[in-house]
Amino acid sequence: MRICIFGAGAVGSHFAVRLARAGHEVSCVMRGAHLDAVKADGLTLKVGDTAVTARVKASADPADLGPQDVVISTLKATGIDALAAGLAPLLHGETAIVFAQNGIPWWYDLGLPQQHPAVPDLGFLDPGGRLRSAVPKERIIGGVIFSSNEVIAPGVVANLSPDRNRLLIGECDDRPSGRIAQLRAALNDAAIESPEVKEIRETIWSKLLTNMSMSVLCLLTGLTARGVRDDPAMQEVIPRLLDEANAIATRYIPAVKRVTRSGPAPDHKPSILQDFELGRALEIDVLVRAPAAFARTAGLATPMLDLMAALAIQKARDKELYSG
């Protein structure tokens, strides 16, 4: 397949190497020193002590890459606008676009199944409606990532979760489709697990439960997930946060499953904390503001999450990493 990874940073570079090594024609939209290094030396994936390199076509300009069978956006939600601007040259009549990201995606209300309760106005996730204009509903595939990665040097990505690398995908209206079956098979063959998904919004919320509670706590404390979990002062806080998050999710998707991990929590910093430390815009809208909007629409009181949201927003604004 011709697969373009749009915004190949931490997650996208990892997926690009695996898909290229599985034989797909992979290209990457990337920029800066990372792009220069990939052009010179290829894209390297490190897992523990092993490193593998793939040669991929890479450019900051999508027009250099040509039409694709699938575009996988691994842009941060804060930079998703770049996709609206750069998408056209990557498309042919059947090109599908996977939006792989954390949090509530901009397209959440498109293809909404009948049984799903009414959702809040999510216009703030797509200011000016640019994505809505650029991406017809028929092209949209939802994507949820379970995989921890970090770009550790230009051209080099480290995968920090060797036992858990997943990209779950589903049509925005949950219909079974040939293209989902084909892409899922390609991902599985490339050692990116992609089990079947019945309701893409169930998968979105089940991942979001962790991000809107644990990741935000990590942001506020500066600790890794393990640091937060092992802190005696947090023992009573974490279950209460998760209960509030779960109350929102189950109001919209009654069958939502909490993702529970066995063993110790991962000892690395979630991407929102990495972003804060690196002075990059924070995904506050999709991880904090959108779930709060769902809570208000459902008439739910979520005092712990509200306090965390206020503190996270203040922290982000202080460093000029959030302007919403």
Ligand SMILES: NC(=O)C1=CN([C@@H]2O[C@H](COP(=O)(O)OP(=O)(O)OC[C@H]3O[C@@H](n4cnc5c(N)ncnc54)[C@H](OP(=O)(O)O)[C@@H]3O)[C@@H](O)[C@H]2O)C=CC1
């Ligand atoms: N990192 C992780 O382990 C995990 C991340 N996620 C989620 O996955 C999504 C992607 O995260 P992550 O991979 O960490 O993000 P990154 O910031 O590492 O990757 C996005 C990449 O896109 C590049 N980019 C942005 N705009 C453009 C543009 N106009 N042209 C070319 N390149 C561009 C960025 O470059 P630049 O750096 O120059 O801005 C960056 O390299 C997020 O929603 C995140 O929450 C989910 C699970 C784990």
Ligand SMILES: CC(C)(CO)C(=O)C(=O)O
């Ligand atoms: C769950 C977690 C923390 C995995 O790394 C994540 O989604 C992130 O880093 O944003």
